[in-house]
Amino acid sequence: MAWLMRRASLDDLDAIMEIESSTFGSDAWSARAMASELDNPHTYYLVAIAEDGNAIEGYSGLLAPRGGIQADIQTIAVAASARRKGLGRAMMLQMITEARQRGAREVFLEVRADNPGAQALYEQLGFEAIAVRPRYYQPDGVDAVVMRHALEAPRASPAIGVDHDH
Template sequence: MTWFLRRAGLGDLADIMRIETATFANDAWSEKAMAGELGSEHTYYLVAERNDTGEVQGYAGLLAPAGSRQGDIQTIAVDEAARRGGLGRALMLQLMGEARQRGAREMFLEVRADNPGAKRLYEELGFEILGVRPRYYQPDGVDAIVMRATLEHPIAGVAEEGAS
């Protein structure tokens, strides 16, 4: 399976919210908050469409004001049917590239402590653990692992079925 990544807009809000609420049942962003993210000049959001059907199967967002030396992964989610195919990696690589273009030299993110697959992906992409925010994700009370990556060297990769 392959995907086409493109910049997300307000017209993608329903597809993004479908994945958001399915992935983050207890702590999903509100539609209003997500719409604000999609419309901000300081953010960059992507959606991933399946090449064969056009179905949106993932999205990711970056906060990186132009000229800032830092970027922050706001959110990323992949539809359950498209997981384990390299789509999360492809979305992350695109956001990391966009952050570099905006002048960022480091990126930050938080990942749920109960999501070892995502943590492993971020480590493979060069993120290191900075610390833990206890009970950050509510209402579940799950810790957030805070991670950072330097963006001095680009990382190459592709999204293909069977890739990690």
């Protein structure tokens, strides 16, 4: 399965909120909060659209002020019909890439302690659990596992095909 990813806009708010509500239930953000995120110059939100359709099947958001050394993956969600196909991984990779391009040296996120599938994905992508925030997710009272991914410093490398012995 392949998706087209593009920067999210306020025009995508209704589709994003549909996925937000069905995915997160009582933990869902309000439309007002999501609109504020989409309109923030320090955030980077993506939507993913199936190549063979026009419906938004996922979205993700990053808070990463340019020049800041820390970035936070604010949210990520995949529509139920598109899960277990690699979309979450693809969006996470885009979030990490954008954080790196904005100069971040580390990326943080919170994940529900009762979501081992997401935790496993994040670990595969280089995140490690560093803390627990008790009862972070309300009203359910579920703990959040705080995870961190250290980004390698950009390195200059020699151009391919250049002979450095002469």
